[in-house]
Amino acid sequence: MDIVIRVFKNIFVAMAYFLLNSLRLAKIKKGTNTRIYYNVFVKEPQNISIGDNTFINNGCFLWGAPEGKIVIGNDVLFGPSVKLIASNHGTSRDDLIRKNPWYDGDIIIEDDVWIGANTVILKGVKIGKGSVIAAGAIVNKDVAPYTIVGGIPARKLKDRV
Numbered sequence: 001m002d003i004v005i006r007v008f009k010n011i012f013v014a015m016a017y018f019l020l021n022s023l024r025l026a027k028i029k030k031g032t033n034t035r036i037y038y039n040v041f042v043k044e045p046q047n048i049s050i051g052d053n054t055f056i057n058n059g060c061f062l063w064g065a066p067e068g069k070i071v072i073g074n075d076v077l078f079g080p081s082v083k084l085i086a087s088n089h090g091t092s093r094d095d096l097i098r099k100n101p102w103y104d105g106d107i108i109i110e111d112d113v114w115i116g117a118n119t120v121i122l123k124g125v126k127i128g129k130g131s132v133i134a135a136g137a138i139v140n141k142d143v144a145p146y147t148i149v150g151g152i153p154a155r156k157l158k159d160r161v
Helices: 002-026
Strands: 041-043 048-050 061-063 070-072 083-085 087-089 102-104 107-109 120-122 147-150 155-159
Touching: 002 041, 083 107, 107 120
Parallel strands: 041 061, 048 070, 061 083, 070 107, 083 120
Antiparallel strands: 087 102, 147 155
């Protein structure tokens, strides 16, 4: 009997999570023909806007912040499990880590950008028009337009021609 109760509890929790996340997804400002996969996690959806013809893939994570907006342009493609994090925790040794302040910053992704699977883009970053971010990159600095970057931390690999 204990197993039956656990199964029903897990089903209930999964359904509640899905419904609450669906409500958060509905609060995002998005353009026409933009598709967001059903299991994309969203935080602070009121601070997220997405242009036209953009696809946010399976398992992505859009972590907006109270003072950190996420602005995604038109014709942007996200690979699976991309993470945009518009906030970071302080690291001062004057206090416990958990008591350090949060620092928010905008993330701006311009038009015609392709972001590869498992990429992480951190606060304060602007990704220029036509750029490509290689899978698995961690982007902590701005990316110039029509540039292909990759690695940890991301660095320029070549220009897009």
